[in-house]
Amino acid sequence: MTLWIVMLVLVLLPPLVMLAVGCGYLVRPPKYISRLWGYRTAMAKRSRETWRFAQRFFGRICCWVSPAVLAASAVGMALFFGRGVLAVVLFGCGLLAAQGLIFCSLIIPTEVALRRVYNSSGRIR
Numbered sequence: 001m002t003l004w005i006v007m008l009v010l011v012l013l014p015p016l017v018m019l020a021v022g023c024g025y026l027v028r029p030p031k032y033i034s035r036l037w038g039y040r041t042a043m044a045k046r047s048r049e050t051w052r053f054a055q056r057f058f059g060r061i062c063c064w065v066s067p068a069v070l071a072a073s074a075v076g077m078a079l080f081f082g083r084g085v086l087a088v089v090l091f092g093c094g095l096l097a098a099q100g101l102i103f104c105s106l107i108i109p110t111e112v113a114l115r116r117v118y119n120s121s122g123r124i125r
Contacts, residue, residue, distance in 0.1 A: 038054075
């Protein structure tokens with residue numbers, strides 16, 4: 001029971017963090033191009049316009065995807081309530097890996113949108 005609760009907390013933490021980050025980028029995105037904070041890819045750092053666009057777009061995607069991942073993870077972990085230690089740990093680790101892949105894949109639509117709206121020098125098309 002204790003292991004299941006620990007795994008539940010560990011599995012729900014990444015979607016909650018991404019939801020907070022996404023909503024934070026929508027409400028107060030980083031104003032200046034930074035090496036430490038924000039959605040930092042080469043295309044996003046081309047100009048201040050691309051930086052602002054990337055922060056808001058990525059925040060919007062995180063706010064859409066994170067609740068779905070959170071709900072799916074909670075339901076998945078609920079299905080493994082009362083199972084053996086190995087089953088809970090393996091399923092929890094699998095969920096964490098899937099979450100990592102999902103959140104890393106959010107880079108793709110953001111980069112596509114940046115390239116659709118801005119040219120290679122960071123100016124609007």
